[in-house]
Amino acid sequence: MCGVFGVFNSKTPAEDTFYGLYSLQHRGQEAAGIVVAEYNKAKKKTLFKQHKGPGLVSEVFRDEQIFETLSGYAAIGHNRYSTTGSSKSNNNIQPFSLTYRSGSLAIAHNGNLTNSRHLRRELTEQGVIFQASSDTEIIPHLAARSKEKEPLHQIYEALRQVEGAYSMVILANNQMIAARDPFGVRPLALGRKIDPATGELAYVVASETCAFDIIKADYIRDIAPGEILLIDHLAITNEKPVSIFLPPTERKARCIFEYVYFARPDSFIFENSVDKVRRNLGKNLARESTVELTPDEKELTVVSVPDSSNTAALGFVRESNKLGKPARFEHGLIRNHYVGRTFIQPGIHSREIKVRSKYNIVRGVLQNRPMILVDDSIVRGTTAKMLIKLIREANPKEIHLHISSPPITNPCFYGMDFPTKRQLLTHMFGESDNSPEALDKIREYIGVDSLKYLSMQGLLNSVPKFENENCSYCTACFSGDYPIRITDATTDKEEND
Secondary structure, X not given: OOEEEEEEOOOOHHHHHHHHHHHOHHHOOOEEEEEEEEEEOOOOEEEEEEEEEEOOHHHHOOOOHXXXXXXXXXXXXXXXXXXXXXXXXXXXXXXXXXXXXXXXXXXXEEOOEOOHHHHHHHHHHOOOOOOOOOHHHHHHHHHHOOOOOOHHHHHHHHHHHOOXXXXXXXXXXXXXXXXXXXXXXXXXXXXXXEOOOOOOEEEEEEOOOHHHHOOOOXXXXXXXXXXXXXXXXXXXXXXXXXXXXOOOOOOOOEEOHHHHHHOOOOOEEOOEEHHHHHHHHHHHHHXXXXXXXXXXXXXXXXXXXXXXXXXXXXXXXXXXXXXXXXXXXXXOEEEOOOOOOOOOOOOHHHHHHHHHHHEEEOHHHHOOOEEEEEEOOOOOOHHHHHHHHHHHOOOOOEEEEEEOOOOOOOOOOOOOXXXXXXXXXXXXXXXXXXXXXXXXXXXXXXXXXXXXXXOHHHHHHHOOOOOOOOOOEEOHHHHOOOOXXXXXXXXXXXXXX
């Protein structure tokens, strides 16, 4: 999923970007990097400086002296979460920066290009030398080969040739450019910050608005699908960035899984509150739930798998009480926040070993009680199975697992690290993914007394509607309906490595 951040006309661009990336740490934990633009008076041009490395943001930028060398007026940053390109290669750590005939260019990209192999093959045959295996590197090479003179139009030409999902922030000499694919798959927001001492304006771009809050920037709007936004010193003076647009698509395809799992609940993405959508998911899950109170229980005990399911569980409890089925929310699982997300750790072994260190059970809450456990999704089933085994140690009477999304039945080609079909839990027991028989086998495999997924209609009823759009979301991982053609993408991440 990656996190991207950019700031223009700041006195402390590297520091702003550091804090922005720190807020976006949930979007990628493998590596982080910052590129800063500084005007060199001696050479009378803008030069780029960078620092990047593997690990968390706080680890990569542990030494405060790094920021003394990263002075300037603009910066872009990136948190890496690998889908295309090896997670082990330092060459794939973004932002990428290069020097070409029009000056200097640096890029931070979130998403996956679905025709990257085809374009890479063509460029290689034309003599282009690639230093990374990431699909992102294709974009600056395409821009460098453009006959256009201005970087904005070079980027436009490059993006006309690529297909897939992308939200990106680019430094091009003394300009910052933000772009989003015409389908609008990945989120990208525009903000502004006023220096309290000088009153000067700075523009900020980020994957999620939570990155604005930490540096006291205000959310203005989303970068629109297909928009290429230019921010330069003229935009600062006029307080109005300039935009050009890629050809529109018949439909939009905002990633619905951002609302289900990935985005922070305190963020606004796709112009709407993630917290509100997650509460809606929980409410609709409660409406579809068939679990009834036992004679010796006065109310349902509802426990969430922290932290991404907390809000959905609160929505579930509120709606359940409205429906006349008394319920209360209990903290039955405690999460260790110093352990990273198991879902985005590369490799199944590292994911398994972290489950027990990531969660601990509150035995007094769970013991001798039937419980509804709310989680956001099941991908491979490894974490869910181990988590249920852990909860069983507290001796609950029953465990009813409720998932606030439909079954994941298809891999993602647009930036989520969903595995091949054969690795998805829904395909472990045959192709009839949503049949009662298949779901019962999944229930047995995980080890719960009952299993309930939110229906597709329940999911669609939970998310915001957009005017004048017949279809606003990508639901491919749930439905198999891929909105962007897949020219040469692979379902096997290791093959890209």
